[in-house]
Amino acid sequence: MLRAMRQADDDVWTGGLVDDLSQTLLSAAKIQARVVELGRQLQADYVEKDPLLVGILSGSFPFIADLVRAVNLPLEVDFMAVSSYGDRTSSSGVVRILKDLNSSIAGRHVILVEDIVDTGLTLDYLYKNLQTRHPASLKVCALLDKREARKREVEVDYIGFHCPNEFVVGYGLDYRGRYRNLPFIGVLRPEVYRKAE
Ligand code: IMP
Secondary structure, three states, X not given: OHHHHHHHHHHHOOOHHHHXXXXXXXOHXXXXXXXXXXXXXXXXXXXXXXXXEEEEEOOOHHHHHHHHOOOOOOOEEEEEXXXXXXXXXXXXOOOEEEEOOOOOOOOOEEEEEEXXXXXXXXXXXXXXXXXXXXXXXXXXXXXXXXXXXXXXXXXXXXXXXXXXXXXXXEOOEOEOOEOOOOOOEEEEXXXXXXXXX
8 A cells, every 4th residue: 555655656646736836745655654653543542432533524535534444443434514715725714614414423522633724713613613512522633733824722632744834735635626636745836826816
């Protein structure tokens, strides 16, 4: 698996979308290795807790897919979709729920799975919203933590990587709906979004 992903980095992903990136921040192999570590950590912390992992769409879809396959425990997965960015590269601060959970989380051990925590506005809103639904516990697992950009203090319990204060894409993260399919994470050239905004 790792070997295949490394090859995907080296051979397939040249030109095209990749030309819009100024640098690769995290290779596919590095992401995969860290996601497995996070999965093992969850596995140790949630024995006999039957956790419910809540993925925040759309950005978290590759992360949660890889993460749950690294946790050897009975668990369930649900999704919420929220919108705070629209087509821009900075948060509007107004969070809208576009799709809510399919079932109740009352009494459940919930892990909120995010692609990236940037200003913290989305997570702050979601955390408070889910707390009102009386879960037995509520923790947050984010692949990337862009700490320097924080506007709201939020607690992230499981962090994949710290992220510099730049706009990044790939492995679920998008700009105007694109780049989610890159198996690695890179920094988007500012020219790409400056000319559009
Ligand atoms: P926050 O509310 O500013 O913390 O932003 C949360 C959401 O904004 C994330 O779940 C992402 O979908 C999106 N986002 C924040 N930073 C980036 C980035 O660098 N690239 C792509 N999406 C981002």
